[in-house]
Each structure stands twice: as structure tokens, then as C-alpha cells.
Amino acid sequence: MSEQLSCREAISLAIADEMDADPDVILFGEDVGAAGGVFKSTVGLFERFGPERVRDTPISEQAIVGTAIGAAIMGLRPIAEIMFADFAGVAFDQLANQLAKLRYLTGGQANLPVTVRMANGAGAGFAAQHSQATENWFLNVPGLKIAVPGTVEDCYSLLRAAVRDDDPVLVFEHKNLLGMKGDIPSGPYRLGEAALVRPGRDVTVVATQQMRHRAVEAANILAGEGIELEVIDPRTLVPFDDAKVAESLARTARLLVVQEGPPGGGWGASLIARMAQSHFHCFDVPPRLVASAETPIPYAGCLEDAWLPGYQDVIEAARDLVSS
Amino acid sequence: MSQTSFDAALGHSKEGDAGQRVPPDWEQLLRTMLCIRNFEDQVKGLFGSGLVRGSTHLCQGQEAISVGVCSQLTPGDVVSCTYRGHGAVLAAGAEMDAAFAEILGREGGLCGGKGGSMHLADLSKGIIGSNAIVGAQLPIAIGAGLAAQHRKTGKVSVAFTGDGSTNIGAFHESVNMAAVWRLPVVVVIENNHYGEYSPLAATTAITRLCDRAVSYGIPGVLVDGNDLQAVQRVAADAFVRARQGEGPTLIEADTYRHEGHSRSDPAKYRPEGELEEWLGRDPIPRFEEVVRAAGAASPEQLESIRAEVQVEVKSALERAKSWPEPAAERLYEDVYR
Numbered sequence: 001m002s003e004q005l006s007c008r009e010a011i012s013l014a015i016a017d018e019m020d021a022d023p024d025v026i027l028f029g030e031d032v033g034a035a036g037g038v039f040k041s042t043v044g045l046f047e048r049f050g051p052e053r054v055r056d057t058p059i060s061e062q063a064i065v066g067t068a069i070g071a072a073i074m075g076l077r078p079i080a081e082i083m084f085a086d087f088a089g090v091a092f093d094q095l096a097n098q099l100a101k102l103r104y105l106t107g108g109q110a111n112l113p114v115t116v117r118m119a120n121g122a123g124a125g126f127a128a129q130h131s132q133a134t135e136n137w138f139l140n141v142p143g144l145k146i147a148v149p150g151t152v153e154d155c156y157s158l159l160r161a162a163v164r165d166d167d168p169v170l171v172f173e174h175k176n177l178l179g180m181k182g183d184i185p186s187g188p189y190r191l192g193e194a195a196l197v198r199p200g201r202d203v204t205v206v207a208t209q210q211m212r213h214r215a216v217e218a219a220n221i222l223a224g225e226g227i228e229l230e231v232i233d234p235r236t237l238v239p240f241d242d243a244k245v246a247e248s249l250a251r252t253a254r255l256l257v258v259q260e261g262p263p264g265g266g267w268g269a270s271l272i273a274r275m276a277q278s279h280f281h282c283f284d285v286p287p288r289l290v291a292s293a294e295t296p297i298p299y300a301g302c303l304e305d306a307w308l309p310g311y312q313d314v315i316e317a318a319r320d321l322v323s324s
Numbered sequence: 325m326s327q328t329s330f331d332a333a334l335g336h337s338k339e340g341d342a343g344q345r346v347p348p349d350w351e352q353l354l355r356t357m358l359c360i361r362n363f364e365d366q367v368k369g370l371f372g373s374g375l376v377r378g379s380t381h382l383c384q385g386q387e388a389i390s391v392g393v394c395s396q397l398t399p400g401d402v403v404s405c406t407y408r409g410h411g412a413v414l415a416a417g418a419e420m421d422a423a424f425a426e427i428l429g430r431e432g433g434l435c436g437g438k439g440g441s442m443h444l445a446d447l448s449k450g451i452i453g454s455n456a457i458v459g460a461q462l463p464i465a466i467g468a469g470l471a472a473q474h475r476k477t478g479k480v481s482v483a484f485t486g487d488g489s490t491n492i493g494a495f496h497e498s499v500n501m502a503a504v505w506r507l508p509v510v511v512v513i514e515n516n517h518y519g520e521y522s523p524l525a526a527t528t529a530i531t532r533l534c535d536r537a538v539s540y541g542i543p544g545v546l547v548d549g550n551d552l553q554a555v556q557r558v559a560a561d562a563f564v565r566a567r568q569g570e571g572p573t574l575i576e577a578d579t580y581r582h583e584g585h586s587r588s589d590p591a592k593y594r595p596e597g598e599l600e601e602w603l604g605r606d607p608i609p610r611f612e613e614v615v616r617a618a619g620a621a622s623p624e625q626l627e628s629i630r631a632e633v634q635v636e637v638k639s640a641l642e643r644a645k646s647w648p649e650p651a652a653e654r655l656y657e658d659v660y661r
Contacts, residue, residue, distance in 0.1 A: 070464040
């Protein structure tokens with residue numbers, strides 16, 4: 001068995017493998033080149049592929065995303081990094097009005113194989129403007145695909161799938177998971193397939209990234225009490241593998257969604273709404289959404305811990321669902 | 325700016341255009357300008373008769389910029405422009421009937437009726453789109469330039485943009501990045517002196533927008549945007565620079581829109597006499613006068629060209645009107661591949 005890699009190494013390897021496979025793949029962003037990335041997720045690429053294919057940009061998020069769009073329309077497969085996912089706000093027009101819509105607005109003329117990578121998530125003390133899980137900002141913008149890898153395997157495979165996809169894909173890489181180790185999977189690499197992380201008969205738990213791992217932690221503890229959680233990681237939010245969730249719900253009759261980020265207008269609430277609409281007959285008890293507090297993300301460690309859903313929150317919600 | 329100081333800024337004498345040589349393809353250039361003028365006049369009429377939805381932004385008066393710059397295109401070059409972009413799109417080679425059809429929301433429109441007046445694109449002609457967000461085409465144009473540089477095609481990405489867009493963040497980000505990477509890009513500011521309803525002086529502390537080029541370390545050129553051949557000359561220089569790998573050029577083409585900002589704007593904010601002064605510098609009669617003065621065509625020949633173009637535009641419109649609206653299932657197509 002080969003040596004295990006970290007998520008950041010898996011990201012770098014996925015980019016390198018795509019760049020090897022296709023000369024049209026280029027990478028650019030702030031400090032992704034000579035410095036190897038602020039999160040060290042692109043180490044070695046500049047040296048290996050040179051400054052033409054791995055470019056450091058000015059601090060210009062709108063230009064970074066727009067450049068990826070224009071290059072993609074002309075046939076390249078750009079990978080753009082906009083560092084912290086919070087900075088997507090700076091480039092929102094290019095992401096939401098341009099990237100998402102140009103295929104539609106041109107009546108299908110424009111092909112947009114753009115990958116936008118961003119570092120997601122709370123838990124590392126960066127406070128309110130460098131900690132958000134911003135994937136929910138884009139749920140209401142048809143035209144974008146959204147990948148939320150939560151393991152080494154997924155950091156590699158979803159990124160490779162994103163680069164090969166002819167649609168724009170936003171790839172959110174969770175900051176707190178970058179050091180986690182795992183194996184590099186072999187293909188095929190596909191978007192839109194959920195993973196059954198842990199089987200269980202009592203409650204269907206759907207969670208991504210950091211929350212997926214907390215859900216598994218909760219499941220391991222509850223197993224000692226005889227409560228079996230089935231943990232599903234959707235891996236991509238658009239497209240969303242509803243079928244896998246519905247199939248599980250049909251067996252457990254209980255749905256618990258765990259989401260990093262405030263509850264309103266998010267993928268968790270949307271998933272619960274879809275399941276309630278199409279599978280109402282499956283529910284024994286009302287579904288439950290465990291999410292972050294409806295506040296900005298605080299700096300102090302104790303406050304940030306309180307903001308993030310923990311495994312204890314999952315345990316409590318699951319116990320409630322089983323006992324009600 | 326008065327006529328005198330404007331001419332002084334451009335280094336022109338009072339003699340104006342008299343004595344200019346006429347290019348061999350003068351008739352094509354004139355016809356394209358006339359096409360755009362007639363096209364825009366027809367679109368205005370279509371609005372009046374309730375056949376166009378939303379809004380539209382007409383470019384009568386600015387034709388020499390679109391035609392002059394696009395006359396320098398070669399196959400494979402890329403054009404992007406503003407929502408006041410009918411002229412640039414037609415000058416870059418889009419079919420008139422398909423452009424009309426897009427504005428009418430028809431299946432046979434350039435974008436299948438999904439875009440409308442503010443979103444004309446024809447990728448087969450290198451027209452990657454007019455853009456409805458002020459200046460948002462600039463970052464995208466930079467990307468097209470990057471693709472040309474990456475593939476060493478020798479092609480150019482030209483972006484038309486408005487005076488108002490020079491105050492948005494994406495303008496700065498884009499021109500700077502194009503300069504840093506020495507991309508084959510030409511940015512053409514169509515300075516019509518109004519950002520929507522506001523005169524330039526109310527929103528911008530400098531008077532010559534090409535002066536901004538200094539801060540990016542690239543050439544900035546001012547040109548009389550109503551002088552077709554002057555536009556051609558500065559565009560030709562900029563295209564050569566771009567093709568030779570010398571990086572972007574910022575062109576400011578001084579002009580005026582004869583209509584208001586959009587269909588709901590009667591342009592009451594314009595000082596008395598301003599429109600009339602600019603009508604006296606209308607690029608089409610000016611070029612016709614150059615052609616006539618050089619003896620390339622008689623007034624009667626010019627009149628018959630005008631009449632022919634009018635018929636051509638009208639028949640393109642009639643064709644577009646005869647085409648069907650999009651089928652209902654098109655709603656769900658083209659969101660994803």
C-alpha cells in the first residue's frame with residue numbers, strides 16, 4: 001500500500017495529474033505559484049509546470065474569476081483559486097452573474113469548464129471574515145456545481161472530476177481538514193454521488209466536511225447505547241444525490257441534517273424540504289436540522305466552539321429523534 | 325468640452341477631416357456604420373410598438389468606434405462589449421436578422437432568445453458577448469487574452485467598455501492584470517460623457533480617461549471616436565502591439581450617444597445645444613463627406629448606398645419577425661452541459 005497523503009497533498013496531486021493529462025489545464029490565484037499556496041495546497045506545481053501554467057495573480061478576485069471565464073470560453077480548463085471562501089464575496093458578480101449564467105445567456109454557445117477552489121470553514125480562529133462555509137451562498141444560483149470534499153479521497157477525486165467537467169464547479173476545501181491523511185483513490189471520478197460513510201438502522205444523518213467527521217464521532221458513541229446512525233456524505237451539493245438519502249430514509253424513518261453555517265437558506269434546509277415534499281410518508285418523526293448559531297463567527301475559542309455544531313449536538317438530536 | 329479644446333486635445337486643426345485619404349474598403353465601412361444606425365433606429369421603433377421586453381441601450385452616434393476598431397479584426401480575434409453593444413456586435417460580423425431576432429426574443433436569435441438586447445453573443449464570430457453588468461466583460465476579456473497568449477495564437481482580445489466602467493473595481497483589476505501579464509488585449513473606452521444619467525465630471529475627477537493608462541504602465545491613447553479613420557489608425561497600432569506580445573493598450577474614443585441611456589431616459593439632463601453640437605460631428609455624414617471630397621463617390625451614389633442599407637436592414641427585421649418564439653422546453657436547456 002502506498003504512503004498516505006494529506007488533503008493538501010491530495011489537492012496538489014489532483015491538479016498535477018490533470019495538468020499532466022491535459023495541456024489546456026492552467027492554475028492561477030493569489031500566491032498559488034512561487035509560494036505554493038497560502039494553505040500549501042499547490043506546493044511544487046510552479047516548479048514543475050512553470051510560470052506560464054501556474055500563475056501568481058494580483059489580489060484581484062474579480063479579475064481572477066473573470067479571467068477563468070474568458071479562458072474557458074476560449075477552450076482552456078482553468079483552475080482558479082480565490083483563497084479564503086469568504087473572499088468569494090469580493091468576486092460575487094463574476095461568480096453568480098457571469099460564470100453561472102453565460103452558458104444560458106448565450107443559448108448554450110459558451111462552454112465553461114471552470115474550477116474555482118476556495119478554502120472553507122470555521123474552527124481555526126480566523127473570526128467572521130475568514131471562517132465561513134460559503135457554499136450556501138451559491139445554492140440559489142443555477143448554473144454552478146458545488147463540491148464539498150470531506151476526506152483525502154474526495155479532495156482528490158472531486159477536484160479531478162471538477163476539472164474535467166464542462167460546467168463551472170466551485171470546490172470548497174475545508175481548512176480544518178487539510179492536514180488529515182488518507183489514500184488516493186483510483187477513478188472514475190464523478191460529481192453527484194453521495195457516500196455511505198457508516199451504515200445504521202435508526203437515523204439517517206447527512207453531513208459534509210467537518211460535520212461529517214463529527215457525525216461519525218457521534219455515531220461511534222451512540223453505538224454504545226444501541227443507537228445506530230447511518231451517516232451519508234453527499235460530497236456535492238449540486239448535483240445532490242437525493243436518491244441515496246431517500247433510500248436510507250425509507251429504512252430509518254428519521255432524518256437528521258448537520259450543517260456548518262447558519263440554518264437559513266442552506267443546503268440542509270433545502271434537503272429537508274425536498275425530502276418532506278417527496279417522501280413525507282417515510283417520516284416517523286419530524287426531521288431535524290442541526291446548524292450553527294445565527295450569528296457571525298466569533299474569534300474567541302470558546303465562542304467559536306459554541307458556534308460550530310459539535311458531536312454532542314448530533315448525539316442529543318439523534319437521541320431526541322429516536323425517543324420521540 | 326468645447327469643440328476647440330476637444331480638437332486641441334486631439335491635435336486636430338480646424339480644417340477637420342477635409343483632405344483625408346479614403347481607404348479602399350470605404351464602401352464596406354460606410355455600409356456597416358449605416359447598418360448599425362438603421363438597426364438602432366429600427367430597435368427604437370420596435371420598443372415603441374411594444375415588441376421588445378425589458379430595456380435597450382442604443383448607440384446611434386458611436387458607430388465609428390465599433391466599425392473602426394472591428395475593421396482591424398482578423399479571424400480568431402475576440403470581441404466583448406457593453407450592453408450598449410448592438411453596434412460592436414454587428415461590426416464584428418454578427419448577422420443582422422439573428423441580432424434582431426435575439427432582441428425580439430425569438431428562437432432564431434443569436435442566443436436563442438435567452439439573452440435579449442443586453443446579451444448578444446456569437447462565438448462562431450469571436451463575439452464572446454455584450455454584458456449587462458457595467459464593466460463585467462473586462463475580466464472575461466482578459467481571460468480570452470490569456471488563452472491567446474497561452475496557446476500562442478497571435479490573436480487579440482478587444483474589449484469595448486464605457487466611460488462609467490472606468491470607476492468600477494473590475495476595470496482596475498482587469499487592466500492591471502493584463503498589463504502585468506502583457507496580455508494581447510485592447511481596451512476601448514467609448515467615452516460618451518455620461519455614465520447612465522450622470523455627466524462624467526460628476527463622477528470622475530480626471531477629464532481624460534486614457535490618462536489612467538499611466539498607472540498601469542501601458543500606453544493610453546485618445547482618439548476622436550467620431551472620426552472613423554482616426555479610430556482605425558489607433559486601433560491598428562494597438563492590435564500590432566498586442567500581436568507582437570507588447571501587451572495591452574488603453575484607447576479612449578471620444579464620442580456621444582444621440583439617445584438617452586436607455587429606453588426610459590429622454591436625456592433631459594443634457595445641456596441645451598449639446599446634442600446639436602454633437603450631431604454636427606455625427607460620424608456617418610463626416611465619413612461620407614471625406615468620401616465625397618476625395619471624389620470616391622458622388623452624393624447620388626452615397627444616397628443610393630443609404631437607401632440600399634435601409635432596405636437591407638428592414639428585410640433583416642422582417643425575417644426576424646417571421647421567426648417563432650422559443651419552444652417552452654428551452655427554458656430548462658443550457659443551464660448545464
